[in-house]
Amino acid sequence: MNKLVVFSLLAGDLQQGFPVVTAQFWDSQRQYPMKFTGSLPAAPELSELYHRWQLLYAALHQRLGWRVRIKIHSQDVTNISVSEFGEVCQQLQHYINKWLNSEAFQNIVQQLRTLLNKDDAIRVIFETNIPLLQRLPWHLWNFFDDYRQAEVALSSHEYEPPRNQPRKPTGKVKILAILGDSQGIDIEKDRTLLQGLKSAETEFLVEPTRREVDRYLWNHDWDILFFAGHSSSHADEDTGKIYLNQTESLTIPQLKNALQNAIARGLKLAIFNSCDGIGLARDLADLNIPQIIVMREPVPDLVAQEFLKNFLVAFAGGKFFYTAVREARERLQGWENDFPCASWLPVICQNPTTLPTTWAELRGDSHASVHSIYSVRKSIATVLLSSTIVAASIIGVRFLGGFQTQELQAFDSIMRLRPQEEQDPRLLVVEVSEQDIQNLSELTRGPKSISDRKLAQLLEKLQKYQPRVIGIDIYRDIPDFHEKLQKSPLSAQLNQENVIAVCKGKDSEHDPQGIKPPVGIPIERQGFTDAIRDPDGVIRRQILIMKQESASVCATPFSLNLQLAARYLFSEDIPYELTDNAVIFHSRNGEKKFQRLAAGLSGAYQQGVGGVDLGGIQILTNYRQAKFEQVSVQDVLSGIVKSDAVKGKVILIGVTAQSFRDSFPTPYSVVQKPYQETPGLLIQAHMTSQIISAVLDRRPIIWVLPYWGDILWIWGACLVTGAIVWRMRSLLLKIGTTVTIAVVLYGVCTTMLLTQGVWLPLIPSIVAVIFNGGTLVFKLLAIPSLKKES
Template identity: 25%
Template sequence: MTVRLDVRQQLQSCEFRLTWGDGQQLLPIPLPQPIVLMEAYQEWQRTYLNFYRAFRGRVVGVGHLTEVDDRRAQLVKAEADLLSEFHQWLRSPKLSDLRQQIAHLAKECSLQAATQSGPTPSLTIFLTCYPIELERLPWEAWEIGKELGTVTAIRLARTPDQIRAKPVKATRQGRNRVLVILGDDTGLDFKADREAVQGLSAIADIRFMGWQPGQDPTALLTDITEAITDSRGWDMLLFAGHSNEAATGGGELAIAPNLTLSVHELAPSLVVARQHGLQFALFNSCSGLGLARSLIDLGFNQVAILREPIHNQVAQEFLVQFLRGMAQHKDVHEALITAGQALKLEKNLTFPSSALVPSLFCRPGQPLFRFRKFGWREWLRQLRPTRRQALALFGVAGLSVWLPVQGALLEQRLWSQAVYRRLSGQTAGVVSPHPVTVIQIDETSLVKAGISEPVPMNRAYLAELLDQISQRQGRVIGVDYLLDRPIQATEDQAIAAALGRAAAQGTWLVLATMSTAQGEWSPILPEATFPSPPPRWSLAGDIWVNQSYLSVLNPWEDPTQEPLPFAYLLALGAELNNEPAATVPRPTPQNSSPLITQVVEYLDAQGQAYTDLFSKRSRHHLMTVLGYWVGQWWLQPVIDFSIPPAQVYQTLPAWQLLEDSTPELNLENHVVILAAGGYGEAGVLPGQDNWPLPAAVRHWRFWQDNPAVSLQTITGGELHAYMVHHLLTRHLVVPIPDLWMVGLAAILGQGTAIALQRTAMTHRQGYLLLIGATAAYGVLSLQMYVSAAILMPWLLPSLTVWIYALPAVNSLKAEEQRTRLANA
């Protein structure tokens, strides 16, 4: 409810007019001219000025100051006389109806508040006085609530008789911002003012500005104007220094020695600031009645001022008390009342009459300003992007989940890692306890063997190779060829005999299988060819590969029913082959149960889950499975092509193995993969086993300077070799999803933008900061890959940070350009 009290001087009387609610009002009540009261005020003002010597104003013509021995006693007596006359005037019987109506309104306010949860109810009376002589009276000392005995607190706020500007609904979001203008400091010390304002730093960003010795006045005026009109907006404007009332101009502010600025001159800038969210102004300076009236007229919601000339120490004490209340999230009226009470009760002996000076001017019907509490909602709101940033962020997020883009970024990242390893001298990785050897049936081997149709591969030829590997003590062998369909009897018998001989020697054989179009698994061998079922002495390995990601285990599937990855079984065979325990299962045709069942049972008996034998990273993470549902590979380890191939595996053409050109070759303790070596028909479909050469591997092969290696393709057998190496060395690099890092970068980028806006930094420094931080993050991510086996994406997160931070840097540049133009 809005309650207004209008007090106006007529020819022979002062007229009181009370209005409230929806047009309700009392008849005007005339009182005699307060001649004695005005004389008491003038006497009080003389003694007040006589007691306080140094003022934040330059007031002249207030009468002759007579030196007396006890100026304090005179001031205390003058204050008592003034308040006595003032209260006696307001207790006139003619105002009884007015007081009763106010008491009734206070009771209504109390009853209404009783039905609602909220703060203690209060009734605010908006007071308008005319002329200024009536406005100078200490109306805040009228404790009408105590006189009436109301439960509801009755507060008095002033409002000017003229308000032309429409109310502006614009309010700022995010962290509170305070602009502090320190004016001419002649005879003043702003140290205490600065310290008091700094007490708000926990809840607000504060910017100080003001005159510095030697500064050009024109440049200062430009700086003040630009600061006030900052597009980021302000919540509170505070001026400290000398000020004065003026007959024209709406009040004057001394911003530098011999330089004053009127409110009318500042009006255009203040209107812009109001449109950007500025609601409240505090003038901790002298004689602020004209300032307050002008600013409310310009559209401000509240303005706090000191009506009289004020001593420097009193102004500082008031500011400390007022800002302390604001820091406690009190509204400006509560803070001003609290500050006045502190001056009256705690500082009255030191600063008599100082509690009579502060006043609050308000625009009726507008919410009282208080600092926003910066909780998680405000924090999230501050992170909200602009429209352009949101569109850009949406585009980056889309790129981060688009598989072709992910593949290209991963390709280039692994190449970067390879270059970083070489340049930083970190090419030497963990040596595998079981070297990996890939026996490759390449084009030369086919020609030398006279094989013109390599699909399906001649099984008699495979049998020869298996025998050679066995003779060279190879005890862990993987055959990367499907042998599921019977072909010529002689070839099937040859491969059956070779496998039988290897199994009889205790060789861990991993034979290829893959899922068919019907969702079934192909047999590893035509079982009719073997007297003992192959699963009892061999392992069925899924040969499906992804060129970029490691084949990992699915912990929710039964390994005795669903084949495990080909590379995993080879690494598992290598580990168990070296186990000396007699209880370790061994591949032999005499086994009565499938070999994989024996292996799982053995590991369980040892308290070791088969899924965690090498690393917990070698099995599906829950987020990985969830990612599959949306077509993503979240947290699935990548094949680390940044490691030089020579450190991962060695290759040997099949023809060299058969021609005994390497008699010193001993494959004991090796993991041997028998695979295609790059001929055109390799794969279930022609060429399917020849993959585009990763850029990182091309980098190593280029520096290897070996003309025999291909710079175009990598084979499926070599991909399996990389995976076996990673499992045996526990080197599994987990990529952090781009989408996750883009989300984190959005928060970091907005935080960077906010930090840039709060710091005094040039745009050049801003650019250098962004470039330096981006480069530093790049180096950090490269080293994290090497040291911690974590792949943190660089490009899209860095781009996201720039999307948020670059506009903030550009705004610094624009502000510098405006300053240069103003100084030109």
């Protein structure tokens, strides 16, 4: 894998140190870099030592009679021995490592080591405008001993992407080779090496004039600009000069317009196989050319030729640009008996906004990326296979009910995260409390929460205040009640058009008897209050419509909460219609559909082992995170409750006294201290409020994806995890990415449930993410060869 590290040495110098040094890290998976900071101490001895090294290096050139591609003046030369020069080289290497291994710089180095693998192809760029730092042999840092595929490059502080025009591929690498002044040196070997490139088309300009160079740069498309001959950098290091012939020299600024044109037309690489090219590189960098290769110092003929040969063989042979430069540079070490420090000379100057080019890209070969495409396809196939197997396994376990308990508990925990809501002003709960039972009960046969006479008085009192609808959640299952009711004052109250009474259907499995509705109340004013518990006992669903058994004493197909809500909404000119799978309310703002949970394949409710019965039209209950207005029967009868508290509202009458054991667990029970179940009357209030609020207030209805939607969601979570984690090369990154995706997934599912009401398959998808991420981590550990893929 290709990785990039850019060290920025901004304010500071070797005399005072660099108080802030930053390192930015990129790899092919991230759009934005990671950034680390440290500092470097003052190192004035490096400046002095390098200047001494330069003098001794120049002296060796003169003494040993090397033919170098620069004109060395006699006043620069002093007597020097090879052994003395070797000692200075060792001292320079020692001080460079001492400086870069300083404690203040280790924060950067240690964090980078956690992100880099030994087999990674790594570009290490030092950003600096200080000429001396650009000349330092950074490759001597022992950091590079651990990363054999890493190579150093230089960059200035300011750069921008080159503006390239599209160009048709020719199948050949177009090279403009300028063979300049060759007095005292041999550059014919350079020409021979370039001519030997089979997949290149090279135009040679031998000792050209400035006008010829300018014309060729303007009128033709080039991939590589090559120069061999004499060159030098001025003392200020800002400007470099090439010698075109024995009478004419040229600086880069003098070719600025022509070079900018060549770069815009596709020039990617400039190679100056000549002496002292740092100044040339600085000038070219200002033009934003992608890559440059220069020699730091005077270079002997044979060294220049050997480097060019090895670089062209490696680069044209398909090796990564930085790898080819490092290999060609390190091969020069074999020549250092005759040419000390030969391997120190070549250096890359890189525009950090561009990726290193390849020989195949320069050639425009459509087959160049076959290996890369194959690797990508192999990666895609691996991710798809892993994701599909994991997703299929998770979906199968879920189908068998393996995640039902965990999904229901996760649902409860998310619902409890909702903020407090306002009280629903459309409902009033009239509760029969323990105190009401003690104060208002009369001698009757069998248990009653409230006597018929008191219930009649309660209804009469409430009707005077003009409620919109009254629901009585009180069963009358006493043997002679139905015969006596017709003679009771309660009968007249129960027969009011806005009163809904309850009954309970016959259930051959759980309740073979059922409970009759009061005599004389028509079926259209009856509602059942059957509670449906999940396997853990918690009530999370409500039945809107249910077909009763043929022999049931309770024939109404409508629940009490639907009857109350529908009548309230009808008075608001909002009718409803029934379909086989939904109850739909039609308002001026559009329709509101309460879609049934599909039998056996809805969210956590699967039809496998231990499946939940989803008969009738069932929906999930969106409990209101607020208490309802509650008053006691005694409060109403004594006149404490005024007309405004009742007028136009839905009134629910029922028992909340714990002695009647009509309480059930809800998603909120476990967080109440002490543990507390909710009376059935209040659960009916929540169910009624949910319908009214959804229609009038656009409060979310909780719904689930269709079965195929759940499958796509789980498989998609696997696939996204696989695609991201597969591209992470280190073990820590893979694990960290997997955990991050799981956390993000939890956040998305939570947000969607709380804001849109959609209950996504959270637990199965998180398990899928962890398993798929773990599978790819296992591949990294079990197949070491994967680490070497780039």
